[in-house]
Amino acid sequence: MTTQKKAISLSVNGISYEASIEPRMTLADLLRGELVLTGTHVGCEHGVCGACTVLLDGRAVRACLMLAVQADGASLTTVEGLETDGELHPIQQAFIEEHGLQCGFCTPGFLLTVHELLENSPDPSDDEVRDALGGQICRCTGYQAILRSVRLAATRLRDAQAAASSQGS
Amino acid sequence: MKPARFEYAAPDSLAEAISLLEQHADDDVKILAGGQSLVPLLNMRMARPEFLIDLNRIAELQYIREEAGWLAIGAMTRKRAVEESELVRQRQPALLAATQLVGHPQIRNRGTVGGSMAHADPAAEYPALALLLGVELRVAGPGGERRIPAADFFHGYLATALEPTDVLTEVRIPVLDPGTGWSFLEVARRHGDFAMGGAGATVRLDASGKLSEVRIALFGVGAAALRLHDVERELVGEQPGEALFQDAGARASQGLEDPLSDVHASAEYRRNLARVLTVRVLEEAVGRAGGAGGREEGSR
Ligand SMILES: Cc1cc2nc3c(=O)[nH]c(=O)nc-3n(C[C@H](O)[C@H](O)[C@H](O)COP(=O)(O)OP(=O)(O)OC[C@H]3O[C@@H](n4cnc5c(N)ncnc54)[C@H](O)[C@@H]3O)c2cc1C
Ligand code: FES
Numbered sequence: 001m002t003t004q005k006k007a008i009s010l011s012v013n014g015i016s017y018e019a020s021i022e023p024r025m026t027l028a029d030l031l032r033g034e035l036v037l038t039g040t041h042v043g044c045e046h047g048v049c050g051a052c053t054v055l056l057d058g059r060a061v062r063a064c065l066m067l068a069v070q071a072d073g074a075s076l077t078t079v080e081g082l083e084t085d086g087e088l089h090p091i092q093q094a095f096i097e098e099h100g101l102q103c104g105f106c107t108p109g110f111l112l113t114v115h116e117l118l119e120n121s122p123d124p125s126d127d128e129v130r131d132a133l134g135g136q137i138c139r140c141t142g143y144q145a146i147l148r149s150v151r152l153a154a155t156r157l158r159d160a161q162a163a164a165s166s167q168g169s
Numbered sequence: 170m171k172p173a174r175f176e177y178a179a180p181d182s183l184a185e186a187i188s189l190l191e192q193h194a195d196d197d198v199k200i201l202a203g204g205q206s207l208v209p210l211l212n213m214r215m216a217r218p219e220f221l222i223d224l225n226r227i228a229e230l231q232y233i234r235e236e237a238g239w240l241a242i243g244a245m246t247r248k249r250a251v252e253e254s255e256l257v258r259q260r261q262p263a264l265l266a267a268t269q270l271v272g273h274p275q276i277r278n279r280g281t282v283g284g285s286m287a288h289a290d291p292a293a294e295y296p297a298l299a300l301l302l303g304v305e306l307r308v309a310g311p312g313g314e315r316r317i318p319a320a321d322f323f324h325g326y327l328a329t330a331l332e333p334t335d336v337l338t339e340v341r342i343p344v345l346d347p348g349t350g351w352s353f354l355e356v357a358r359r360h361g362d363f364a365m366g367g368a369g370a371t372v373r374l375d376a377s378g379k380l381s382e383v384r385i386a387l388f389g390v391g392a393a394a395l396r397l398h399d400v401e402r403e404l405v406g407e408q409p410g411e412a413l414f415q416d417a418g419a420r421a422s423q424g425l426e427d428p429l430s431d432v433h434a435s436a437e438y439r440r441n442l443a444r445v446l447t448v449r450v451l452e453e454a455v456g457r458a459g460g461a462g463g464r465e466e467g468s469r
């Protein structure tokens with residue numbers, strides 16, 4: 001049986017891409033194999049570990065549980081899209097300062113999950129953070145350091161927001 | 170590539186989806202909703218459909234509306250939309266509570282209301298909620314539309330009344346009557362994991378504070394979610410209280426046929442969970458209905 005390839009176009013980190021792919025290709029494989037954005041990691045490939053988490057129109061989703069064809073017309077953010085002009089995103093900076101990563105395998109998924117969380121809830125309680133991160137597995141850092149990283153990132157982002165709005169008025 | 174080859178179509182309308190299903194009735198055709206259960210099966214090649222019909226582009230299957238005592242929810246509505254719906258928060262708090270127990274936020278961002286009903290996982294919250302609240306499922310197929318009460322929809326382990334050419338279109342959930350107390354709880358290793366066991370209850374009290382209506386449902390403890398009709402009957406007409414709840418818990422546990430045993434928990438553990446959770450949901454539901462022997466939220 002031959003399957004027809006499908007032409008798709010999508011935006012990843014603000015850049016437009018076109019691809020012709022088999023419908024059975026997962027979004028994670030498209031990102032890594034075709035677009036060579038290898039910051040999106042794959043661990044379990046059945047939704048459990050969270051390493052492949054990316055933002056789909058601002059929402060954290062598992063790239064291993066989406067077909068690439070389903071991303072036709074979508075706007076994605078991967079870990080490569082977090083920095084601006086070579087400067088790390090405040091969430092990335094906070095993970096470095098609070099030792100929120102060791103080997104870094106799980107980190108892209110954590111960063112994007114935290115991104116969605118802080119966008120919706122700029123000052124989350126520890127319980128809220130634990131709940132949001134419950135679907136992300138880290139095998140080496142230890143979750144306490146990750147929790148501290150999220151707290152620091154939240155404070156920095158709130159401060160930056162406050163500074164920006166006082167400047168604006 | 171992980172999944173085996175398949176043909177793929179993503180229709181924009183329900184009518185188009187139904188006609189595709191009819192055309193491919195002789196192929197091994199499968200519907201793709203949120204993909205949070207089906208894509209793992211494809212990746213592991215435990216499912217190898219020939220044709221996949223993706224419902225994600227059908228906007229007319231995504232809505233939450235109130236209609237004369239019911240919440241009508243389009244099958245392709247994401248669980249995250251349910252969680253964020255003001256209507257759900259006000260009209261059916263048990264649905265909100267159950268939704269927040271389904272997987273993690275990243276799973277709820279994609280997973281749909283219809284998908285959880287159609288998949289009928291024994292540890293899933295939604296089928297148990299459907300039995301508890303008396304949900305109605307609307308199905309469109311080659312023969313037209315059918316309305317199926319939850320009690321007739323679920324047929325056991327991963328099995329439902331859906332035919333391969335059927336589309337589940339709408340899930341209709343009764344709004345909570347004022348005066349009805351409810352509870353929906355589970356035990357899992359981490360919040361977001363599949364439950365090792367879970368339970369829900371709704372109760373109503375008469376003027377003298379006796380139980381006039383009781384419903385209890387369990388999930389995660391057997392091959393499918395179940396209502397505890399026998400236990401419920403024994404409770405009606407009784408004055409609620411700790412001894413009565415303990416009794417109900419014991420009966421719920423003894424009545425379990427063939428509790429599940431797997432790497433997550435043994436059969437004995439699940440039998441005990443059935444007891445403990447039955448007691449807890451009765452306490453909490455009676456508490457919310459303002460009755461004696463009940464427990465307020467968060468007092469545990
Ligand atoms: C890490 C992880 C944790 C999870 N934890 C939980 C949990 O705690 N509780 C829980 O309940 N679930 C859990 N899930 C499963 C998740 O909730 C799924 O979203 C859900 O079971 C299926 O919904 P879906 O929309 O993703 O459907 P899909 O995966 O797309 O489909 C599932 C099945 O239903 C059929 N189907 C779907 N929609 C329709 C329709 N409209 N008409 C006819 N057939 C249809 C499909 O053909 C398929 O057979 C978890 C999943 C993951 C990956
Ligand atoms: S690789 Fe996607 S969740 Fe593990």
Ligand code: FES
Binds near residue numbers: 100101107138
């Ligand atoms: S940093 Fe190594 S797995 Fe998380």
